[in-house]
Amino acid sequence: MFRMLLWKEWKENLWKLLFCGGASVVFTIMLFRIRIIPDYANCILISFIQMFAVPVIYSLDIFSGEISNRTVHLLFKIPVPRWMLFFSKYIVSAVGIILIFLISGLLMEFMSQGREATVLFLLGTNSFCGMAALVLFTWFCAFGCQSRSEAGSLVVIFGVFIGWGIVLLWSNLCEVTWAERFVPYSLIMMRITEVGIVGTLLSQILAFAAVLSIACYRHVSIRRYL
Amino acid sequence: MRVSGIIHQQICQLKWHLLACLGLIMVLPVEEAIVSLRAGDGFFSSGMTSLAVMFGPLLAGLIACANVQGDLNEKLYIFWRSKPANVKLLITIKFFTGLIASLIILACPVVFAFVSNIIWNEEGIETVFFEHYLPLLITIAIMTYSLCFACNVLVRKTARAWLIGMLTGCFLLVLPFMLPLDFKDFVSDVMLWSWGPYLAIILATPTAAFVFALYAAKHDWHLKTNLKGLLWVGAGLAFLLLMLISSQVANIKVLHEKEIELEFGQGSLDYAGSRVVYQGDSYIDNDKEGISFRKIGSGNVMTAPYGNIGTDSAGRRIYYGPRVAGYLEAIYPQYGNRLYKDTGNEIFFFSIHAYYRSEGQGPSHKRFYEKVYLRSYRHSGDSWMPVSELDISECLTDDIRHIRMAMRLIDDRLITCVNNSFVVVDTTNPEELKLINKKIDVLQKYRPYTNKDRKEEFAIPLVPVEEIGLQERIRFSIDLNYRFYNYRNDIYKSSIVDTYDDKIAFVFIDWDDVVRFDVTRWDEEKIYCRFSTSRPFTILEGVTGTPDRFGPRFVKNGNLYCYANSTLLVFDIRSNRRIRKLGHFVRMDYDIEDIAVLEDGNILLGMRWDPELVRNRFNERKNYLYLLKNPE
Numbered sequence: 001m002f003r004m005l006l007w008k009e010w011k012e013n014l015w016k017l018l019f020c021g022g023a024s025v026v027f028t029i030m031l032f033r034i035r036i037i038p039d040y041a042n043c044i045l046i047s048f049i050q051m052f053a054v055p056v057i058y059s060l061d062i063f064s065g066e067i068s069n070r071t072v073h074l075l076f077k078i079p080v081p082r083w084m085l086f087f088s089k090y091i092v093s094a095v096g097i098i099l100i101f102l103i104s105g106l107l108m109e110f111m112s113q114g115r116e117a118t119v120l121f122l123l124g125t126n127s128f129c130g131m132a133a134l135v136l137f138t139w140f141c142a143f144g145c146q147s148r149s150e151a152g153s154l155v156v157i158f159g160v161f162i163g164w165g166i167v168l169l170w171s172n173l174c175e176v177t178w179a180e181r182f183v184p185y186s187l188i189m190m191r192i193t194e195v196g197i198v199g200t201l202l203s204q205i206l207a208f209a210a211v212l213s214i215a216c217y218r219h220v221s222i223r224r225y226l
Numbered sequence: 227m228r229v230s231g232i233i234h235q236q237i238c239q240l241k242w243h244l245l246a247c248l249g250l251i252m253v254l255p256v257e258e259a260i261v262s263l264r265a266g267d268g269f270f271s272s273g274m275t276s277l278a279v280m281f282g283p284l285l286a287g288l289i290a291c292a293n294v295q296g297d298l299n300e301k302l303y304i305f306w307r308s309k310p311a312n313v314k315l316l317i318t319i320k321f322f323t324g325l326i327a328s329l330i331i332l333a334c335p336v337v338f339a340f341v342s343n344i345i346w347n348e349e350g351i352e353t354v355f356f357e358h359y360l361p362l363l364i365t366i367a368i369m370t371y372s373l374c375f376a377c378n379v380l381v382r383k384t385a386r387a388w389l390i391g392m393l394t395g396c397f398l399l400v401l402p403f404m405l406p407l408d409f410k411d412f413v414s415d416v417m418l419w420s421w422g423p424y425l426a427i428i429l430a431t432p433t434a435a436f437v438f439a440l441y442a443a444k445h446d447w448h449l450k451t452n453l454k455g456l457l458w459v460g461a462g463l464a465f466l467l468l469m470l471i472s473s474q475v476a477n478i479k480v481l482h483e484k485e486i487e488l489e490f491g492q493g494s495l496d497y498a499g500s501r502v503v504y505q506g507d508s509y510i511d512n513d514k515e516g517i518s519f520r521k522i523g524s525g526n527v528m529t530a531p532y533g534n535i536g537t538d539s540a541g542r543r544i545y546y547g548p549r550v551a552g553y554l555e556a557i558y559p560q561y562g563n564r565l566y567k568d569t570g571n572e573i574f575f576f577s578i579h580a581y582y583r584s585e586g587q588g589p590s591h592k593r594f595y596e597k598v599y600l601r602s603y604r605h606s607g608d609s610w611m612p613v614s615e616l617d618i619s620e621c622l623t624d625d626i627r628h629i630r631m632a633m634r635l636i637d638d639r640l641i642t643c644v645n646n647s648f649v650v651v652d653t654t655n656p657e658e659l660k661l662i663n664k665k666i667d668v669l670q671k672y673r674p675y676t677n678k679d680r681k682e683e684f685a686i687p688l689v690p691v692e693e694i695g696l697q698e699r700i701r702f703s704i705d706l707n708y709r710f711y712n713y714r715n716d717i718y719k720s721s722i723v724d725t726y727d728d729k730i731a732f733v734f735i736d737w738d739d740v741v742r743f744d745v746t747r748w749d750e751e752k753i754y755c756r757f758s759t760s761r762p763f764t765i766l767e768g769v770t771g772t773p774d775r776f777g778p779r780f781v782k783n784g785n786l787y788c789y790a791n792s793t794l795l796v797f798d799i800r801s802n803r804r805i806r807k808l809g810h811f812v813r814m815d816y817d818i819e820d821i822a823v824l825e826d827g828n829i830l831l832g833m834r835w836d837p838e839l840v841r842n843r844f845n846e847r848k849n850y851l852y853l854l855k856n857p858e
Binding site: 015031061150 | 253388453461465468469472485816835848
């Protein structure tokens with residue numbers, strides 16, 4: 001049954017993969033061909049835009065779509081545990097996000113061959129942004145899995161972006177290192193500065209697992225709409 | 227309908243949204259103020275207020291969407307439509323109530339910054355941002371508010387309306403950067419003043435959006451949207467925008483790119499007749515397969531050492547230059563560039579060598595120039611050998627602390643300028659330089675460009691060189707006047723003067739535009755010039771870096787080529803009515819080291835990639851040679 005759920009979500013969200021993947025490929029080819037800015041700057045620019053745009057597109061209707069279209073009633077009547085419903089959505093979205101970043105990272109690496117950046121630098125940078133995007137999306141799931149409309153989802157995802165931005169700013173200004181390690185954006189800073197890699201990764205993994213559990217719990221506890 | 231009642235209802239409806247926006251916009255300034263207080267500086271905010279205000283346009287859009295949605299969502303709208311309400315009045319009140327509320331929200335961090343700085347900051351508030359950028363941000367916020375309002379009246383879905391409104395706002399703001407497809411140069415063909423369209427767009431959009439919202443509500447226009455469709459359209463628009471921007475700043479096609487192994491020096495490009503010499507040791511050939519090098523001579527040629535051991539015309543070994551130890555040397559042309567003369571069988575180059583003593587260190591460091599020689603080198607076997615020399619130390623006269631050097635080869639006459647003196651040398655036989663004329667202290671001090679030159683006729687001193695034609699004299703005089711401020715000049719190989727149909731014009735690069743002047747008349751002593759036209763740099767050109775007043779620039783075949791660090795701009799300056807941009811090439815983080823324009827108009831660029839900031843992340847310094855297509 002879980003495979004069927006995965007298949008349903010895959011079919012429903014394939015357009016997001018095609019859209020984000022297509023746009024990433026087109027913009028990567030374009031920017032790497034005109035080269036107004038150097039390859040590494042192009043990579044950072046594209047990766048940053050992807051890091052914010054891809055989670056937004058995935059989060060717009062991943063949960064709220066079922067509620068606003070009233071299909072959540074049908075979904076909850078399928079004889080499967082609720083966590084499977086959540087994870088089918090989450091896994092499909094996560095695979096989509098990973099695929100998009102992988103495609104664009106490999107393309108960047110291919111197009112920049114023999115140019116300024118060292119081998120695998122662009123792929124690595126893009127992948128770290130992809131990881132940050134996935135973490136941001138996971139945080140969205142924790143807060144937005146019960147949202148009823150696109151507007152609600154949009155507010156939640158922007159809230160996650162801005163909220164972590166504020167935490168990052170505060171932890172930097174007040175030099176609170178432990179808090180900084182939990183900020184998804186610190187994955188990118190870690191890539192650039194190569195400082196506190198182990199601490200950041202451990203903190204991120206811990207936070208990731210906790211947030212995913214909370215998100216799953218919150219999705220399972222959607223009862224009032226039935 | 228009671229207006230005051232509607233306003234009250236609107237404010238009550240919006241209060242939670244307003245409070246949320248207020249919280250969002252005040253977080254950063256308050257956070258900064260708390261951090262400042264903890265640091266013992268006082269409870270005030272400065273930098274973060276600017277950042278918070280920048281979010282103002284986004285929040286204004288959000289308030290607009292919430293404002294419309296409060297009354298125009300499907301069920302409520304049916305209720306409103308069933309009442310004898312004046313739709314236009316309702317929408318008007320709604321629009322202005324929300325607008326004023328969003329402006330108040332926007333004003334909060336500004337007021338907070340002003341008040342907190344006045345009370346707690348001893349140094350006072352930094353007003354640059356508030357004076358220059360705040361009015362612009364406020365007008366942009368009004369624009370985004372109006373756009374989101376109109377979009378939501380039409381779409382009736384908050385998130386989609388906000389996205390559409392913001393995308394439209396971005397599109398309109400970037401519009402002045404774009405090049406319309408059927409125009410070659412947006413600025414000279416369409417715009418007269420680069421900020422004009424911005425102001426027009428920012429001011430006209432709210433009015434248009436408001437009128438549109440009134441009509442949409444009145445006629446109950448309702449656009450059914452589809453998320454997928456919207457995203458594809460948005461991506462398409464972004465792609466179109468990027469294409470148009472790139473057509474503005476990256477419109478010179480790279481025909482070939484070649485990495486060069488260069489251990490020292492810079493990639494110099496000089497002309498030897500119709501050929502181009504790279505680094506003094508190779509001719510550059512370009513064909514369908516790209517750029518290739520052909521060594522000068524048959525052997526392995528070393529880079530010219532500028533040594534002073536050579537031969538005289540009889541083939542005897544001879545030492546050139548001063549025979550006194552302790553001198554340092556300044557050479558013109560600099561950076562490995564040379565003034566070549568190709569006689570068919572052999573190739574020579576000329577250079578000026580100034581010898582100086584150095585005294586003191588740091589700020590009290592002084593140079594004393596004591597000897598100057600004009601020397602010719604011949605390529606023989608595997609190196610460049612000095613073959614002839616003229617002592618022109620007399621040109622230094624009493625000014626020995628500074629030196630300016632320049633030269634130009636016109637037919638077989640080599641005019642060499644050192645400080646305010648010049649010599650004319652016959653180079654028919656480069657192995658035996660013959661002095662034809664020498665004039666000491668006759669070059670007048672160069673006349674700097676001032677803004678007054680655009681308003682009235684001005685005069686440039688005519689160089690008293692009798693040995694060359696009048697047109698060349700005028701050209702040389704103008705070049706000396708504007709480019710002979712030190713010895714880092716390209717007078718030996720290029721000119722800023724364009725001669726066409728017996729008309730003489732020259733160009734000057736000002737801080738924010740390219741200016742063309744026409745030579746109107748001349749007499750025995752002076753050349754009279756008049757402002758002709760100018761072409762301002764666009765905002766986008768400014769962002770990518772524009773050449774400065776003292777940067778390298780030259781005119782060839784009616785085109786002006788000017789570059790700065792990573793940017794090359796090509797303008798058509800032949801018309802005295804308008805200057806048109808033909809091409810723009812940018813490679814940020816690269817340095818353009820030298821440039822040569824080939825006979826077919828294609829451009830050779832010597833470039834260097836030198837990652838200073840992130841050296842350990844990238845390969846070390848690399849040199850490239852680019853062949854660019856003629857930007858016709």
